Amino acid sequence: MHQLFATRAARMKASEIRELLKLLDQPGIISFAGGIPDPALFPAEAFGQAFQQALGADSRAQALQYSVSEGYMPLREWIAGHMRQIGVDCGPDDVLITSGSQQALDYLGKLFLSPGDTALVGWPTYLGALAAFNAYEPRFDRLRAGGNAGAAQYRAAAGPGAVKYAYLSPDFANPTGETVDRQGREALLDLAEELDCALIEDGAYQALRYDGQAIPPILALELARKGDLQACRTIYCGSFSKTLSPGLRVGWVVAARPVIAQLVLMKQAADLHSATINQMAVHQVAQTCFDSHIPKVRATYRARRDAMLAALERHMPEGVHWTRPEGGMFIWLTLPPGADGAQLLARALETVKVAFVPGQAFHPDGSGANTIRLSFSNSDEATIAEGIARLGAVLRG
Amino acid sequence: MHQLFATRAARMKASEIRELLKLLDQPGIISFAGGIPDPALFPAEAFGQAFQQALGADSRAQALQYSVSEGYMPLREWIAGHMRQIGVDCGPDDVLITSGSQQALDYLGKLFLSPGDTALVGWPTYLGALAAFNAYEPRFDRLRAGGNAGAAQYRAAAGPGAVKYAYLSPDFANPTGETVDRQGREALLDLAEELDCALIEDGAYQALRYDGQAIPPILALELARKGDLQACRTIYCGSFSKTLSPGLRVGWVVAARPVIAQLVLMKQAADLHSATINQMAVHQVAQTCFDSHIPKVRATYRARRDAMLAALERHMPEGVHWTRPEGGMFIWLTLPPGADGAQLLARALETVKVAFVPGQAFHPDGSGANTIRLSFSNSDEATIAEGIARLGAVLRG
Known part of the structure; x- marks a missing residue:
């Protein structure tokens, strides 16, 4: 039947991370692969109470019934309050609930990209963003957070298509762990203005800062310039996956109304709405224990x-370099030129049972063969020490 | 920012049903509008136990964590067993879990349709299918379940694009309530073979038969012809929304492996996976009480x-005709030629506070102005009698 598939299907391939995850069921593997929260940190008791409450006599009919595509209003209100706390003045009508921020990336690709349009992304960037955008057949051009390339260059490279948006995760990005400083964020806003394109700010890790000074979201900086969310071109995607639970699939978008309105129509056509009861449970847990829970998550991941x-x-031999993230879940290693992350993984799995993600897949142009991504979020300190010692031994010999 | 939107955005408009639902908050309205299950029928106690169990010490880490894009294996096994009961011999690897069957329709449009390709649909057909497919910019051609048009005609009309699939809901379809008989199903299979296209079978209402003889799903008939699911072009979409709960957003697809494999990649890129805990809860409830619950649902809706x-x-005046569905949630009225369902709705809401859905929106070509859809699922018998009496009075004068 594949001869009937749309042209986009050819661009949707199995992800390396996914194939890797299948290996992790083997006993004795130390995995620094997936960007997976530690389940011991899930506020499971609070969720137990929240689901029970949602299924109580007063709200069960609502919890199990169809609901509006925009999302559960009390949760949108909570999120608007949270966004105000991080510097983005907005109200519940500026918020759309999505099934995780992954869905927001899919919908934004769908909203902006016709085949041949350009999306600016980091080299490397979040693999899931590339996968989501790929379905809409864009070309990718390299976003340099420092701002090496100018608007004219980007526009010339875009050819007959248009540069529709720049995508980035400014805080402790997946996969590098790097943060874009305030000056870099302002430069990105300048670039977006010059290019007259949107700016997708992926805030998935925003709450997970372990040290250093918080930097306002790009959307907050644009709001400070323009004074009105409705004039902003930055689209903020948030998630509860790294703070409360990824399995409930609850995330959000904050953006100007025309964007939200079109995304609501898209969501209505694509899955009607995110699960009602999950939104109610996340609201209840966020309201009662987000502020007390996050410090525990930060302390655990900071130590790791x-x-x-x-x-x-x-343990690392000379010639290996790595990032020193101020938050998030990832450290990014650059091996000596000529080294190959995929070969290293095969060797590490076979000889010392250590897993990680080779860096090439995060590069739309297939570069980055000598890079690897390590996640520290789901291993305790002793396991981390042991796993890195083993990895060092493989690299040295 | 709308100047940056992809061309598909122009085809995604607010649905009439959705706008209507906003009116239903008015006190005293009798609504036959939305195709909404009666929440009194949700097995809420069973769901309460199921969520509590999923959040118990043994499974909470799994319930709140990321999971695989294919879906929760025990649920896929239950669904495979359910499909075998209705005549489709399949296993769990032939099943993908989606966030409601609406998401399956979105993904199938995404999988098959490049701009200009043709989707064959009923005139009228399910509004949500048109909305889902519209995002991929197809042309629509009219599928006549009786089989008036031949493959050559469809192919000629498709122009430079290709006929990629026919979509229909063969049992008690939304909006007409009509069922395609066995001969009609066989004729559709013949047409799909001749056209070498896929056939999307929407089984959303399949379990809600109130009388008459069950007819095998189209996929079961194709399996009987070919003896092997992997050779079948029919793609079956199922849902728990009309049987257990729509708010949990759990549905499924059964199809040949190349289709399932590509849909899994799509789901991974679009929202990673459907909420883990919801799949666990639906599995638990389906396993313990699907078979005892469905007869209650059927009895309630049959009486309505x-x-x-x-x-x-x-109460209907002469010249008004309607369908006599053997199941589902809908009755379809044809008013005398020249009558206008939208005007009737405005009058009915204003004068007698009765709501329904005008039929034009279900027609891709804008025909059907003199049709309306009535849903009987969410009103008790007395309310139905009162509402139809009021509607008859408006129609009479």
């Missing part, structure tokens, strides 16, 4: 990041 | 259908 950085210092 | 048919008989 520190353990991984210390182990890298101790 | 009978009440509506009786009231129509009593």
Whole structure:
């Protein structure tokens, strides 16, 4: 039947991370592969109470019934309050609930991209963003957070298509762990203005800062310039996946009304709405324990990041370099030129049972063969020390 | 920002049903509008236990964590067993879990349609299918379940594009309530073979038969011809929305492996997976009480259908015709030529506070102005009798 598939199907291939995850069921593997939260940190008791409450006599009919595509109003109100706390003045009507921020990326690709249009992305960038956008057959051009390329260059490269948006995760990005500083964020806003394109800000890791000074979201900086969310071209995507639970699939978008309105229509056509009861449960848990829960998550992951950085210092041979993230879940390693992350993975799995993600897949142009991504979020400090020691041994010999 | 939107955005407009639902908050309205299950029928106690169990110490880490894009294996096994009961011999690897069958329609449009390709649909057909497919910019051609048009005609009309699939809901379809008989199903299979296109079978209402003989799903008939699911071009979309709960957003697709494999990649790129805990809860409830629950649902809706048919008989003026569905949620009225369903709705809401859906929106070509859709699922018999009497009065004068 594949001869009937649309042209886009040819661009949708199995992800390396996914194939990798199948190996992780083997006993004894130390995995730094998936960007997976530690399930011990899920506020499971609070969710137990929240689901029970949603299914109580007063609200069960609502919890199990169809609901509006925009999302559950009390949750949208909570999110608007949360966004105001991080510097984005908005109200519930500026918020759309999505089934995780992955869905927001899919819908934004769908909203903006006709085949041949250009999406600016990092080299490397989040693999799931490339997968989501690929369905709409764009070309990718390299977004340099420092701002090396100018609007004219981007426009010339775009050819007959148009540059529709730049996508990035400015805080502790997947996969590099790097953060774009305030000046870099302002430069991106300048570029978006010059290009007259949208700017997709992926805030998936925003709440997971372990040290250093918080930097306002790009949307907050644009709001400060323009004074009105409705004039802003930045589209903020948020998620509860890294803070409360990924399995419930609840995320959100904050943007100017014409964008929200069109996304609502898209969501209505694509899956009607995100599960009602999950939105109610997330609202209840966010309201009662988000502020007390996040410090625990940060403390746990901070210690693991520190353990991984210390182990890298101790065990990596000369010529290997890595990022020192102020938050998030990832450290990005650059091996000596000519080294191959995929070959290293095969060797590491076979000889010392250590898993990670080779970096090439995060590069739309197939570069980055000598890079790898390590996640520290789902291993305790002793396991991290042991795993990095083993990896160092493989690299040295 | 709308100047940046992709061309598809122009085809995604607000649905009439959706705008209507906003009116239904008014006190005293009798609504036959939305195709909404009666929440009193949701197995809420069973769901309460199922969510509690999923969040118990043994499974909470799994319930709140990321999971695989294919869906929760025990649920896929239950669904495969259910499909075998209705005549489709398949296993769990032939099943993909989607966030409601609406998401299956979106993904199938995405999988098959490049701009200009043809989708064959009923005139009228399910509004949500048109909305889902519209995002991929097809042309629509009219599928005549009786089989008036031949493959050559369809192919000639398709022009430079190709006929990629025919879509229909063969049992008690939304909006007409009509069922395609066995001969009609076989004729559709013949047509799909001749056209070498896929056939999307929407089984959303399949379990809600109130009388008459069950007819095998089209996929079952094709399997009987070919003996092998992997050789079949029919893609079956199922849903728990009309049987257990729509708010949990759990549906499924059964199809040949190349289709399932590509849909899995699409789902991974579009929302990673459907909410883990919802799949676990639906599995638990389906396993423990699907078979005992469905007869209650059928009995309730059967009585409501009978009440509506009786009231129509009593109150409709001459020249109004309607379908006599053997199941589902809908009765379809054809008013005298020249009558206008939208004007009737405005008058009915204003003068007698009765709501329904004008039929034009279900027709891709804008015909059907003199048709309306009535849903009997979410009103008790007395309310149905009262509402139809009021509607008859408006129609009479």
